[in-house]
Amino acid sequence: MKILTAAQTRDADAYTIAQEPISSVNLMERAAGALVKWLEKHYSPDKPFYIFCGPGNNGGDGLAAARLLHQDGYDVEVFLVGTNQKTSPDFDQNLQRLPQEITVSHLETTVGVSDVSPLGVILDGLFGSGLSRPLEGIYAEAVAYINRQDATVVAIDIPSGLFADAPIQEGSPVVEADMTLSFEQPKLAFFLPASGAFVGEWHVLPIGLHSEFLEQVSSPYHVLTKEKAQSILKPRAKFSHKGSYGHALLVGGSYGKMGAVTLAAHAALRTGVGLLTVQVPQTGYGILQTAVPEAMALTDDLDRHLSRFPEDLDRFQCLGIGPGLGQHEDSRLALETLFRGQLPPPLVLDADALNLLAADRTIRQHLPPDSILTPHPKEFERLMGPATHDFHRLQLLQDFCSEHSCYVVLKGAHSCIGSPEGTLYFNTTGNPGMATGGTGDVLTGILTGLRAQGYSPLDTCLLGVYLHGLAGDLAAEQEGQASLIASDLYTYLGAAFKKLAEKE
Numbered sequence: 001m002k003i004l005t006a007a008q009t010r011d012a013d014a015y016t017i018a019q020e021p022i023s024s025v026n027l028m029e030r031a032a033g034a035l036v037k038w039l040e041k042h043y044s045p046d047k048p049f050y051i052f053c054g055p056g057n058n059g060g061d062g063l064a065a066a067r068l069l070h071q072d073g074y075d076v077e078v079f080l081v082g083t084n085q086k087t088s089p090d091f092d093q094n095l096q097r098l099p100q101e102i103t104v105s106h107l108e109t110t111v112g113v114s115d116v117s118p119l120g121v122i123l124d125g126l127f128g129s130g131l132s133r134p135l136e137g138i139y140a141e142a143v144a145y146i147n148r149q150d151a152t153v154v155a156i157d158i159p160s161g162l163f164a165d166a167p168i169q170e171g172s173p174v175v176e177a178d179m180t181l182s183f184e185q186p187k188l189a190f191f192l193p194a195s196g197a198f199v200g201e202w203h204v205l206p207i208g209l210h211s212e213f214l215e216q217v218s219s220p221y222h223v224l225t226k227e228k229a230q231s232i233l234k235p236r237a238k239f240s241h242k243g244s245y246g247h248a249l250l251v252g253g254s255y256g257k258m259g260a261v262t263l264a265a266h267a268a269l270r271t272g273v274g275l276l277t278v279q280v281p282q283t284g285y286g287i288l289q290t291a292v293p294e295a296m297a298l299t300d301d302l303d304r305h306l307s308r309f310p311e312d313l314d315r316f317q318c319l320g321i322g323p324g325l326g327q328h329e330d331s332r333l334a335l336e337t338l339f340r341g342q343l344p345p346p347l348v349l350d351a352d353a354l355n356l357l358a359a360d361r362t363i364r365q366h367l368p369p370d371s372i373l374t375p376h377p378k379e380f381e382r383l384m385g386p387a388t389h390d391f392h393r394l395q396l397l398q399d400f401c402s403e404h405s406c407y408v409v410l411k412g413a414h415s416c417i418g419s420p421e422g423t424l425y426f427n428t429t430g431n432p433g434m435a436t437g438g439t440g441d442v443l444t445g446i447l448t449g450l451r452a453q454g455y456s457p458l459d460t461c462l463l464g465v466y467l468h469g470l471a472g473d474l475a476a477e478q479e480g481q482a483s484l485i486a487s488d489l490y491t492y493l494g495a496a497f498k499k500l501a502e503k504e
């Protein structure tokens with residue numbers, strides 16, 4: 001699913017109005033209808049609604065929703081905020097249509113306004129995608145008032161004060177929503193940490209914007225949906241054998257960090273790879289053979305850290321490097337030799353492999369094309385420099401992928417996959433329980449296992465990241481988020497594959 005900018009959303013509106021054709025106010029009615037249908041499904045008529053309306057079409061949506069909820073027997077109260085400002089024509093029409101029985105207050109200040117019922121629902125219709133500057137005056141006051149209330153806060157389209165596709169200044173007033181109901185497409189701001197924190201849960205409401213426009217419009221930003229991940233998944237063939245599913249090599253582990261490569265090995269095996277070899281320093285031999293009997297082990301000449309790669313790399317279809325590797329100079333030299341030599345098999349680079357890359361700009365110039373890198377935000381910063389805000393970080397990600405012709409998985413609440421063409425995909429699976437040591441090592445194993453089976457680098461990232469998050473969601477359902485540990489992820493990977501394959 002594409003993510004549109006605020007300007008593209010306006011164009012989608014205009015195109016729909018002209019081509020369907022439908023009047024602007026009827027399009028608003030359709031949007032409000034979708035909103036109310038969702039609200040009535042989730043909140044019973046004994047919940048009072050407090051609807052805060054700004055001067056634009058977001059406020060118009062709020063007014064139309066007030067009328068529809070009232071018609072269906074809900075108790076509704078409307079607050080018109082900052083009434084001196086020029087209002088939009090569709091706002092005006094919906095204000096005229098508002099039944100007289102609905103209480104309407106004009107708010108020029110929130111001083112002296114009593115609190116709403118904590119059992120009620122506040123609808124935030126102050127501003128939507130038309131926000132042009134940070135909120136001040138009565139709008140900032142209204143936001144502070146809403147944020148003080150114990151009632152459930154549902155934002156219409158986007159929490160007021162957030163820009164759909166631009167950063168907000170730290171400390172500027174923004175509604176803290178429990179739920180955001182976004183029309184037709186989610187906004188880019190939902191996926192980024194600083195702005196996404198205001199959004200709460202979010203849900204997309206289709207409002208019938210013209211499909212021709214949505215198909216043709218080009219956007220670098222995409223949501224990684226279940227349908228997309230499902231379309232990538234290849235079934236296993238009846239007459240296949242272990243040779244059909246690739247041979248992966250994982251290289252990692254050092255004294256005190258054998259767990260990382262062991263987690264990655266389990267995960268690679270659970271993706272269905274045909275064969276797995278793991279190269280570890282000598283200290284890791286017994287650990288690996290005991291913890292992961294399905295894997296073959298190779299050892300380095302050294303006891304505590306790695307200093308070389310196997311010579312016959314051609315027999316592997318993917319090489320995953322990094323979990324538990326450490327940053328010893330010998331390991332850095334080995335990585336440099338690998339990059340400067342003959343083109344190695346497809347690479348997945350994580351953890352200390354990324355730190356070694358970050359520390360040495362010359363090796364980075366030899367990064368083989370189509371490599372997959374999986375930094376967390378700190379590793380990302382070491383590699384690509386500090387970002388001034390979340391949107392800048394996306395730009396750095398696009399620049400890095402295009403400069404090095406590689407794929408980067410920037411890990412986070414919505415992990416973001418960047419491709420050399422500049423396309424970005426935001427993942428929708430996963431939960432905060434996965435913020436615990438070792439989950440990144442599991443991802444490296446998953447990606448290495450999938451890439452070895454012949455998935456393209458982009459498909460490997462999309463399918464792997466989606467499955468990793470889904471395994472986390474299934475694990476959290478059973479174990480709870482707080483108790484989730486990295487090994488749960490590969491334990492639930494089979495269930496994740498099954499769930500992904502299910503047709504709804």
Ligand SMILES: NC(=O)C1=CN([C@@H]2O[C@H](COP(=O)(O)OP(=O)(O)OC[C@H]3O[C@@H](n4cnc5c(N)ncnc54)[C@H](OP(=O)(O)O)[C@@H]3O)[C@@H](O)[C@H]2O)[C@H](O)CC1
Binds near residue numbers: 009012027054060127
């Ligand atoms: N396709 C859809 O998704 C549909 C969406 N709908 C809803 O429409 C809004 C967008 O409506 P729009 O009128 O463009 O924008 P807003 O409601 O956000 O408000 C714009 C007005 O507010 C003024 N403004 C902007 N920023 C501020 C500010 N910081 N302080 C005060 N006033 C502000 C702006 O004035 P300018 O000075 O910037 O010119 C406008 O007057 C969308 O989010 C949906 O909720 C439709 O209902 C159906 C289709």
Ligand SMILES: [K+]
Binds near residue numbers: 058159
């Ligand atoms: K809003």
